[in-house]
Amino acid sequence: MKELIIFTTYDSFEADRINAVLKDGGIPAYKRTHGAGSFMNIMLGFNRSEPVDIIISETAENEAVAILADMGLT
Numbered sequence: 796m797k798e799l800i801i802f803t804t805y806d807s808f809e810a811d812r813i814n815a816v817l818k819d820g821g822i823p824a825y826k827r828t829h830g831a832g833s834f835m836n837i838m839l840g841f842n843r844s845e846p847v848d849i850i851i852s853e854t855a856e857n858e859a860v861a862i863l864a865d866m867g868l869t
Contacts, residue, residue: 797853802863803846810847813866820862822855 801817801824804810810826817824827848851859863869 798850799853799856800848801851801856801859802849802868804849805846807847810849813849813863813868816866817849817851817859817862820858822851822859822862824849824851824859826850 802813804813807828814824814826827850829846829848860869
């Protein structure tokens with residue numbers, strides 16, 4: 796199964812919200828943080844300085860794009 800970065804944000808709260816909405820829509824998704832993003836989440840409870848990617852299966856791209864559009868993110 797090939798993976799696809801469907802969205803990138805610098806706001807960990809937004810990443811959590813997008814991830815949850817995709818999962819609620821039946822699309823398995825996970826977050827990948829870069830740099831010190833994971834450390835920032837642990838120490839401060841949030842990250843707004845490092846990118847956070849939302850990863851999905853390439854086969855769910857159309858459904859995920861529709862969900863992101865409904866959220867006003869495309």
